[in-house]
Amino acid sequence: MTTTVPITLTINGALxxxxxxxxxxxLHVLRDVLHFTGTKRGCNQGICGACSVxxxxxxxxGCLSIAANCQGRTITTIEGLANGNTLSNVxxxxxxxxxxxxxxxxxxxxxxxTALLKRTPKxxxxxxxxxxxxxxxxxxxxxxxxRAVQVASERGTS
Amino acid sequence: xxxxxxPVGARLPRLETREKITGRAEYTDDLVRPxxxxxxxxxxxxxxxxxxxxxxxxxxxxPGVIGVITxxxxxxxxxxxxxxxxxxxxxxxxxxxxxxxxxxxALDVDTARQAAQLIDVVYEELPAVFSPDEALAPNAPIIHExxxxxxxVLGLPVRGNVLQDCEISQGNVDSAWGECxxxxxGEFETQAQYHAYMEPCAALAEVDANGKLTVWSxxxxxxxxxSNLSESLGLPMSKxxxxxxKVGGAFGGKIEITVQPIAAMLAIKTGKPVRIxxxxxxxxxxxxxxxxxxxxxxxxxxxxxxxxxxxxxxxMDVGAYADDSPGVVGVSTVxxxxxxxxxxxxxxxxxxxxxKLRSGAFRGFGGPQAAWAGEQQIDEIAAKIGMDPLELRLxxxxxxxxxxxxxxxxxxxxxxxxxxxxxxxxxWKRRRNEKGRPGFRRGIGLACIPHISGxxxxxxxxxxxxxxxxxxxxxxxxxxxxxDTVLVQMAxESLGLPxxxxxxxxxxxxxxxxxxxxxxxxxxxxxxxxIVGAAEEAxxxxxxxxxxxxxxxxxxLELRLGGFIGLKxxxxxxxxxxxxxxxxxxxxxxxxxxxxxxxxxxPVLDPTKAVIKHFPFRxxxxxxxxxxxxxxxxxxxxxxxxxxxxxxHDLGRAINPMAVEGQIEGGVVQGIGYALFEExxxxxxxxxxxxxxxxxxxxxxxxxxxxxxxxxxxxxGSGPFGAKGIGEPPIVGPAPAIANALFHATGxxxxxxxxxxxxxxxxxxxxPRAH
Numbered sequence: 001m002t003t004t005v006p007i008t009l010t011i012n013g014a015l016x017x018x019x020x021x022x023x024x025x026x027l028h029v030l031r032d033v034l035h036f037t038g039t040k041r042g043c044n045q046g047i048c049g050a051c052s053v054x055x056x057x058x059x060x061x062g063c064l065s066i067a068a069n070c071q072g073r074t075i076t077t078i079e080g081l082a083n084g085n086t087l088s089n090v091x092x093x094x095x096x097x098x099x100x101x102x103x104x105x106x107x108x109x110x111x112x113x114t115a116l117l118k119r120t121p122k123x124x125x126x127x128x129x130x131x132x133x134x135x136x137x138x139x140x141x142x143x144x145x146x147r148a149v150q151v152a153s154e155r156g157t158s
Numbered sequence: 159x160x161x162x163x164x165p166v167g168a169r170l171p172r173l174e175t176r177e178k179i180t181g182r183a184e185y186t187d188d189l190v191r192p193x194x195x196x197x198x199x200x201x202x203x204x205x206x207x208x209x210x211x212x213x214x215x216x217x218x219x220x221p222g223v224i225g226v227i228t229x230x231x232x233x234x235x236x237x238x239x240x241x242x243x244x245x246x247x248x249x250x251x252x253x254x255x256x257x258x259x260x261x262x263x264a265l266d267v268d269t270a271r272q273a274a275q276l277i278d279v280v281y282e283e284l285p286a287v288f289s290p291d292e293a294l295a296p297n298a299p300i301i302h303e304x305x306x307x308x309x310x311v312l313g314l315p316v317r318g319n320v321l322q323d324c325e326i327s328q329g330n331v332d333s334a335w336g337e338c339x340x341x342x343x344g345e346f347e348t349q350a351q352y353h354a355y356m357e358p359c360a361a362l363a364e365v366d367a368n369g370k371l372t373v374w375s376x377x378x379x380x381x382x383x384x385s386n387l388s389e390s391l392g393l394p395m396s397k398x399x400x401x402x403x404k405v406g407g408a409f410g411g412k413i414e415i416t417v418q419p420i421a422a423m424l425a426i427k428t429g430k431p432v433r434i435x436x437x438x439x440x441x442x443x444x445x446x447x448x449x450x451x452x453x454x455x456x457x458x459x460x461x462x463x464x465x466x467x468x469x470x471x472x473x474m475d476v477g478a479y480a481d482d483s484p485g486v487v488g489v490s491t492v493x494x495x496x497x498x499x500x501x502x503x504x505x506x507x508x509x510x511x512x513x514k515l516r517s518g519a520f521r522g523f524g525g526p527q528a529a530w531a532g533e534q535q536i537d538e539i540a541a542k543i544g545m546d547p548l549e550l551r552l553x554x555x556x557x558x559x560x561x562x563x564x565x566x567x568x569x570x571x572x573x574x575x576x577x578x579x580x581x582x583x584x585x586w587k588r589r590r591n592e593k594g595r596p597g598f599r600r601g602i603g604l605a606c607i608p609h610i611s612g613x614x615x616x617x618x619x620x621x622x623x624x625x626x627x628x629x630x631x632x633x634x635x636x637x638x639x640x641x642d643t644v645l646v647q648m649a650x651e652s653l654g655l656p657x658x659x660x661x662x663x664x665x666x667x668x669x670x671x672x673x674x675x676x677x678x679x680x681x682x683x684x685x686x687x688x689i690v691g692a693a694e695e696a697x698x699x700x701x702x703x704x705x706x707x708x709x710x711x712x713x714x715l716e717l718r719l720g721g722f723i724g725l726k727x728x729x730x731x732x733x734x735x736x737x738x739x740x741x742x743x744x745x746x747x748x749x750x751x752x753x754x755x756x757x758x759x760x761p762v763l764d765p766t767k768a769v770i771k772h773f774p775f776r777x778x779x780x781x782x783x784x785x786x787x788x789x790x791x792x793x794x795x796x797x798x799x800x801x802x803x804x805x806x807h808d809l810g811r812a813i814n815p816m817a818v819e820g821q822i823e824g825g826v827v828q829g830i831g832y833a834l835f836e837e838x839x840x841x842x843x844x845x846x847x848x849x850x851x852x853x854x855x856x857x858x859x860x861x862x863x864x865x866x867x868x869x870x871x872x873x874x875g876s877g878p879f880g881a882k883g884i885g886e887p888p889i890v891g892p893a894p895a896i897a898n899a900l901f902h903a904t905g906x907x908x909x910x911x912x913x914x915x916x917x918x919x920x921x922x923x924x925x926p927r928a929h
Contacts, residue, residue, distance in 0.1 A: 037188035038181015043438040047850035078181035098816040102638020103178030104356040104406030141823030
């Protein structure tokens with residue numbers, strides 16, 4: 001047996017501690033140790049983007065990130081976007097535009113869209129498509145997803 | 159439209175959206191029970207082998223392992239919708255590479271996976287077959303030696319490796335060829351497509367002290383789960399309770415059993431709750447695909463474009479287990495006639511077992527394969543006689559008052575309306591004459607789509623709560639397509655209540671009324687009808703009790719918007735539901751409950767008008783669609799880019815237009831993936847590309863942003879508020895429409911899916927440079 005490593009993470013503004021194996025991914029620790037189950041496991045192969053979270057301002061794939069390397073980092077998951085019952089701009093637009101179907105890809109998609117708008121507050125349609133190209137969705141056909149990001153962008157990023 | 163006054167027709171966001179976008183929605187793999195164990199499977203390395211023995215000693219010695227199951231723990235009970243051929247886990251034999259042969263429950267998933275690899279299984283390898291041709295060869299190894307002894311629900315003519323052999327014929331095809339001025343003939347091939355629901359299959363099972371099993375899973379029908387589990391585990395249905403948390407997409411892949419029996423067997427063996435979630439790789443290796451098919455088709459017409467005859471032979475690869483294949487082959491055979499009046503048709507479908515992953519239900523259910531061949535032949539005829547392909551389709555569209563097929567007459571020609579609307583919206587004539595920019599070719603093509611909604615049975619219960627709001631229970635599982643919302647909209651409209659005064663009871667086999675499943679584009683139509691009936695009964699009771707309270711005759715009372723029963727002609731003489739329900743609960747009559755149950759009772763294929771052999775359904779109400787797709791082809795790379803799609807669908811009435819658009823947009827893009835690049839590939843018996851890296855599904859960069867949904871709303875007489883289903887048809891059109899656009903742009907025709915850049919480029923290079 002190997003030794004576990006203690007790590008401390010700031011998740012959605014609160015400090016969390018976990019003991020992890022060196023091979024444990026951030027996704028595993030978020031979902032299966034700390035029960036932030038909003039972040040989804042779609043492929044565990046780094047392709048689908050359902051496990052996207054924001055680490056120190058950058059979107060990363062939870063399934064490709066080694067948890068032990070995240071010691072001391074600040075993480076935003078889908079659970080951390082709304083302010084109480086007030087949805088974020090991106091969440092609100094996804095809701096109104098009917099961009100959400102089964103919802104399984106949506107935590108990753110909304111995280112990616114949130115980071116995109118932070119980076120590029122007024123993206124073109126092409127920039128939105130590129131910004132979300134690492135997030136697979138099998139239900140929506142993406143039309144309403146891209147429109148929702150446009151609407152969120154028009155309303156500003158707050 | 160204000161959803162609070164008129165819920166039907168409103169663009170209402172899905173009721174559960176908030177949960178899904180805040181990360182609070184619970185899917186099966188998110189559920190935790192006290193003392194829960196995690197499971198992992200061991201998969202067969204062989205495509206066909208006898209299992210001689212198991213040795214689980216090493217696995218059980220791993221610290222943290224609590225229990226192991228193998229085929230020795232399974233009974234000989236077999237489940238399946240048509241031919242019951244699957245045990246709970248492989249027993250006696252394995253029939254495809256990747257088939258689960260054993261499973262481990264442990265304290266954590268790492269330990270379970272590690273221990274599963276330590277189970278030793280001794281096999282005796284058997285010769286295997288990987289295509290229908292190999293499986294049909296004389297002396298081919300038999301995949302199910304006991305096939306004749308399996309429960310065969312419909313008495314299908316199973317023999318050797320043949321599972322389904324059906325025919326739908328009318329007229330006299332052999333003599334009809336003589337009447338034709340033009341005949342086209344060809345062989346078409348389609349590939350295996352993976353459902354690629356974003357949530358891999360998962361289940362959580364638990365057994366209580368009385369031996370009652372509870373199973374939460376990602377599924378399309380809690381009732382199919384319960385029935386399949388009962389058959390394979392040998393437990394009475396009363397000992398099995400199935401539930402459905404949120405489902406992360408399904409598309410047909412979760413209508414029958416997935417991993418529920420494995421979770422259940424481990425829960426029974428260990429006495430602990432056990433959760434299993436397949437990895438993506440395992441899901442791709444052990445679940446289902448769309449049937450690969452080879453279709454020989456011949457179509458004849460007169461030189462004025464009148465279609466005369468069609469002959470079809472469909473050969474489908476069923477894979478190792480029957481699953482929904484008898485249905486898919488049958489439906490593909492019917493749909494191979496297309497959307498047209500063809501007086502002489504002989505259509506045959508055959509489904510053959512092979513040592514590959516099972517093929518199963520997948521959005522379109524045999525329609526995409528049939529349309530790939532049939533819609534290309536319509537364009538071939540149009541080209542040969544020099545007629546516009548849209549005009550040719552119009553000319554042969556079903557018309558009211560004339561038999562369409564197999565004795566069916568339609569009330570209207572919704573197909574014609576779809577064609578005309580696509581013609582106008584796409585500016586068809588102008589785009590047919592558009593030339594590509596330098597280095598590119600540009601083309602636009604069409605495809606017509608026949609589909610149905612309906613089949614089998616559904617039911618609904620509406621109970622009026624004490625405060626006058628209502629609970630709706632249907633047992634229908636929402637796979638993400640939005641049925642919870644659409645069903646609540648119909649209940650709200652029927653009761654005159656705002657949508658937020660209806661709660662949707664989560665499906666639970668212990669409590670919900672029966673619904674066969676979320677499939678066959680049937681929930682809006684079938685469950686909707688059950689809801690309308692249940693609401694009528696509830697309203698009747700509300701009126702009955704109101705008449706007692708108001709001391710007037712029932713005929714003088716009416717339902718009023720907002721949850722009231724009122725005295726006709728007297729606007730302010732009303733009783734709120736709350737008062738009436740309170741009276742029923744506390745004074746007389748008892749709680750107000752409306753129920754309704756139905757079996758599909760609409761048009762059927764008439765066996766006195768056509769030869770109908772081994773077609774396994776009574777079938778449903780017809781619905782048509784027309785897709786036009788404009789594409790650009792890169793002459794240097796052969797890459798096809800879909801630029802815009804016009805998709806007209808005859809859906810009776812859109813209960814929720816925004817949800818309908820979502821179905822069309824999503825289906826079109828899934829169809830584009832099928833058309834251009836999705837393909838499950840085998841290396842011998844092994845799936846060679848079981849990952850999203852090697853099996854590509856469309857992303858934002860592959861999907862056109864211009865998808866024009868055209869809703870053709872002519873209320874259907876039998877549908878709830880006139881509605882018909884829209885789930886499946888949108889996936890059917892893109893592949894043949896793109897193939898026809900490719901021909902339009904280049905004069906090149908591909909008969910094999912997918913239309914990869916390599917195939918397009920090769921065809922362009924081989925073609926005479928006429929264009």
